[in-house]
Amino acid sequence: MGKMKLMKGNEAFAEAAIRAGCDAYFGYPITPQSEVMEYLAAQQPQLRTGMVLLQAESEVAAINMVYGAAGTGKRVMTSSSSPGISLKQEGISYLAGSQLPCLILNVMRGGPGLGTIQPSQSDYFQATKGGGHGDYRMIVLAPASVQEMSDFVKLGFELAFKYRNPVIMLSDGIIGQMMEKVELFEQVPRLTEFDQQWVTTGKTPDRERNVITSLDLDPARHERHNLKLQAKYQKMRENEVRFENIDCDDAEYLFVAYGSCARICQKSVKLARAKGIKVGLIRPVTLFPFPSEEIGRRAAKLKGILTVELSSGQMIEDVRLAVDGKVRVALHNRMGGMVPSPEEVVDALLKSFSIR
Amino acid sequence: MNEEIIIAGFGGQGVLSMGKILAYAGMTQEMEVSWMPSYGPEMRGGTANVTVILSDERISSPILNLFDTAILLNQQSMDKFESTVKPGGVLLYDPNGITRHPQRKDIRIFRVEAATESARMLSAKTFNMIVLGAYLKIKPLVSMDSVLKGLKDSLPERHHHLIPVNEEAVKRGMEIVKEL
Amino acid sequence: MEIRNPRIQEIISEENLVYKKTSLMTDKALSYCPGCGHGVVHRVIMEIIDEMGIQADTIGVAPVGCSVLAYEFMNIDMQQASHGRAPAVATGIKRCWPEKYVFTYQGDGDLAAIGTAETIHACNRGENIAIFFINNGIYGMTGGQMAPTTLVGMRSSTTPYGRDAALMGNPLKITELVAMLPGTYFVARHTVHTPLAVRKFKKAAKMAFENQKLNKGLSFIEIVSNCNSGWKMTPVQANKWMEENMLPFYPPGDIKMNGEIVKKAEKAE
Numbered sequence: 158m159g160k161m162k163l164m165k166g167n168e169a170f171a172e173a174a175i176r177a178g179c180d181a182y183f184g185y186p187i188t189p190q191s192e193v194m195e196y197l198a199a200q201q202p203q204l205r206t207g208m209v210l211l212q213a214e215s216e217v218a219a220i221n222m223v224y225g226a227a228g229t230g231k232r233v234m235t236s237s238s239s240p241g242i243s244l245k246q247e248g249i250s251y252l253a254g255s256q257l258p259c260l261i262l263n264v265m266r267g268g269p270g271l272g273t274i275q276p277s278q279s280d281y282f283q284a285t286k287g288g289g290h291g292d293y294r295m296i297v298l299a300p301a302s303v304q305e306m307s308d309f310v311k312l313g314f315e316l317a318f319k320y321r322n323p324v325i326m327l328s329d330g331i332i333g334q335m336m337e338k339v340e341l342f343e344q345v346p347r348l349t350e351f352d353q354q355w356v357t358t359g360k361t362p363d364r365e366r367n368v369i370t371s372l373d374l375d376p377a378r379h380e381r382h383n384l385k386l387q388a389k390y391q392k393m394r395e396n397e398v399r400f401e402n403i404d405c406d407d408a409e410y411l412f413v414a415y416g417s418c419a420r421i422c423q424k425s426v427k428l429a430r431a432k433g434i435k436v437g438l439i440r441p442v443t444l445f446p447f448p449s450e451e452i453g454r455r456a457a458k459l460k461g462i463l464t465v466e467l468s469s470g471q472m473i474e475d476v477r478l479a480v481d482g483k484v485r486v487a488l489h490n491r492m493g494g495m496v497p498s499p500e501e502v503v504d505a506l507l508k509s510f511s512i513r
Numbered sequence: 514m515n516e517e518i519i520i521a522g523f524g525g526q527g528v529l530s531m532g533k534i535l536a537y538a539g540m541t542q543e544m545e546v547s548w549m550p551s552y553g554p555e556m557r558g559g560t561a562n563v564t565v566i567l568s569d570e571r572i573s574s575p576i577l578n579l580f581d582t583a584i585l586l587n588q589q590s591m592d593k594f595e596s597t598v599k600p601g602g603v604l605l606y607d608p609n610g611i612t613r614h615p616q617r618k619d620i621r622i623f624r625v626e627a628a629t630e631s632a633r634m635l636s637a638k639t640f641n642m643i644v645l646g647a648y649l650k651i652k653p654l655v656s657m658d659s660v661l662k663g664l665k666d667s668l669p670e671r672h673h674h675l676i677p678v679n680e681e682a683v684k685r686g687m688e689i690v691k692e693l
Numbered sequence: 694m695e696i697r698n699p700r701i702q703e704i705i706s707e708e709n710l711v712y713k714k715t716s717l718m719t720d721k722a723l724s725y726c727p728g729c730g731h732g733v734v735h736r737v738i739m740e741i742i743d744e745m746g747i748q749a750d751t752i753g754v755a756p757v758g759c760s761v762l763a764y765e766f767m768n769i770d771m772q773q774a775s776h777g778r779a780p781a782v783a784t785g786i787k788r789c790w791p792e793k794y795v796f797t798y799q800g801d802g803d804l805a806a807i808g809t810a811e812t813i814h815a816c817n818r819g820e821n822i823a824i825f826f827i828n829n830g831i832y833g834m835t836g837g838q839m840a841p842t843t844l845v846g847m848r849s850s851t852t853p854y855g856r857d858a859a860l861m862g863n864p865l866k867i868t869e870l871v872a873m874l875p876g877t878y879f880v881a882r883h884t885v886h887t888p889l890a891v892r893k894f895k896k897a898a899k900m901a902f903e904n905q906k907l908n909k910g911l912s913f914i915e916i917v918s919n920c921n922s923g924w925k926m927t928p929v930q931a932n933k934w935m936e937e938n939m940l941p942f943y944p945p946g947d948i949k950m951n952g953e954i955v956k957k958a959e960k961a962e
Binding site: 180181183209211213214215217218219221222223224225226227228229231233247248251255356357358359360361362366367368369370371372 | 747748749750751752754755761762764767768769770771772773774775778781782783784785786788789790793810811813814
């Protein structure tokens with residue numbers, strides 16, 4: 158085991174970015190994720206690894222800087238929180254359409270509009286169903302600890318380049334702001350040699366010119382492009398589903414929750430089991446692709462599923478699709494920056510399924 | 514061992530850094546730790562609070578509404594958090610500025626005159642360390658060595674000369690804490 | 694196709710060659726309207742890259758607008774940016790590859806309306822890139838709507854009775870504006886509607902690429918051009934109208950050289 162450090166989630170993410178050999182970070186301040194750029198600035202990554210760090214004039218500019226740098230084959234990233242992620246959506250759609258790899262962090266806060274700076278999970282639809290215009294998907298990683306805020310940076314870059322697609326880490330104000338122990342991975346060298354087949358680094362005589370674009374005015378060709386994208390998303394569904402099961406084997410009831418809610422539910426599992434209720438927790442680690450098969454497989458043997466979310470009930474739609482009517486799925490949710498206590502979640506389970 | 518603590522008071526009282534030092538000290542003793550602050554504009558001059566968990570096991574929820582120990586350093590915090598102490602739990606407070614003292618009979622209540630003592634020590638910045646000392650007297654979960662190590666890890670190098678004063682403050686806190 | 698006519702054979706023979714399209718322009722037929730200045734500007738920029746021998750080190754950024762398909766005609770590595778964001782995209786590229794040559798190619802709507810923030814901030818940061826800004830006072834691709842640079846009184850499909858400054862604001866001289874920023878090193882305004890003007894523009898455009906080696910800031914060249922389709926004129930009429938109406942308001946010439954604003958007296962020479 159390497160040296161343990163005590164860090165905020167946002168700081169662990171930033172440190173992991175440097176260690177993952179990230180080439181450039183472009184960002185814009187917004188609560189509750191401003192520590193990311195502050196930490197990077199203090200670390201002087203340009204001296205540590207040669208990583209570029211630039212505070213852009215807006216979230217819009219930041220994501221387009223990511224687009225430009227990603228088109229040249231570099232490992233690039235940006236981070237923001239909900240309102241800022243909304244501003245980035247056009248750029249994300251362009252990145253997906255042009256098949257460019259990059260890593261995006263959303264430390265979610267409550268909405269709609271300017272909403273609140275307190276934690277929320279109300280950008281689930283935006284992250285998993287597209288977000289910007291057009292038919293596209295991103296791999297969505299949902300960290301539930303400071304450790305995962307670090308680990309998923311490395312994983313995120315690997316997946317982004319494996320599929321040439323944006324990867325988003327969907328975190329929230331709790332995971333971003335809390336401090337926990339974290340074991341940081343060793344420094345990964347920045348890439349100096351990489352696949353130059355598609356990147357725009359200057360046309361050399363030995364190849365045709367490379368163009369990064371999402372535009373194609375020929376409908377037949379553009380349909381083929383869309384089919385290719387869809388085939389890629391299908392591959393993600395087949396290969397990249399990740400989840401964690403806690404106390405599921407003898408469970409009669411299940412919590413399904415991700416990120417900070419999954420942490421709260423872990424405590425609720427303990428509290429409920431102390432009362433003799435056999436409950437487990439499935440924590441989706443990837444929200445796209447969603448662990449539908451795992452949830453569906455268990456559904457028939459269950460008496461009920463409680464989805465716990467900091468939203469009006471967004472992930473519950475995917476849970477219901479997964480169980481396909483085999484078991485009743487109920488919701489316990491808080492919104493606007495409110496967070497349920499572990500006891501409250503247990504009460505909701507008891508009420509929802511009339512457990513005595 | 515699983516100790517769930519809320520520390521609450523005014524922004525500027527050193528609530529968050531006290532929690533941080535406690536978490537660092539716990540980590541030094543290879544405990545699992547978490548530190549979850551309230552954040553945002555309310556911190557700037559308003560109330561600040563932080564939940565610290567020290568445990569032998571993997572920590573589940575970093576957000577809680579019931580605590581083993583509440584360390585309450587202003588009236589708003591007293592009003593908000595007195596009821597969140599688990600029966601049999603500990604409430605530690607500084608009576609300075611408190612108009613409505615804790616009422617509960619099912620918990621252990623401790624007082625530490627930290628504001629007065631830090632004024633006497635001519636160093637307002639030792640306030641939170643006096644409180645920490647009082648807490649450690651009640652629940653000696655982490656050693657003085659670990660606290661000093663925590664201070665070292667959480668303070669920037671340029672403030673390391675303050676460590677002896679802080680050590681003194683922790684010891685004073687241990688001496689002056691009183692159970693009611 | 695084999696040419697049998699001896700007269701034509703002579704004309705096209707190698708020794709009679711007076712002009713040859715640079716290989717940095719592709720063979721794809723330009724999609725621009727006959728008489729439009731875009732083709733000339735494309736060609737001049739590609740000639741400079743060819744002459745400087747920097748094709749392998751140059752990345753262009755295409756905008757949204759008539760020149761959205763610039764990458765179909767320019768035989769260099771290019772990225773297509775979302776509307777107005779070309780300076781941000783170019784910033785991302787240049788920061789990661791400081792030794793490469795990076796330029797954006799943008800129209801007036803793209804650069805001076807939706808992309809104003811990106812333009813101003815890239816200029817203000819002094820990104821070592823070149824910006825080529827085609828100003829024809831109209832949105833060409835979407836069918837001739839008012840642009841930020843449309844003259845007062847000028848008609849467009851969204852100002853059918855002429856631009857009324859009280860209602861729609863004044864035309865924006867963004868080139869003069871960016872010249873005021875410390876981050877710009879070279880700012881000039883040109884046209885490409887006469888052979889002499891093309892030669893002058895080419896000199897300036899070359900400087901915009903050479904400046905990137907100096908790392909002293911951003912080079913910004915506005916090219917006032919026509920839009921005979923949008924203006925509803927023949928190409929000849931459009932160029933005449935441009936000279937009589939556009940150029941008095943957008944006068945050609947150097948605005949900033951070597952990081953210093955060019956004084957009026959020097960301009961008169």
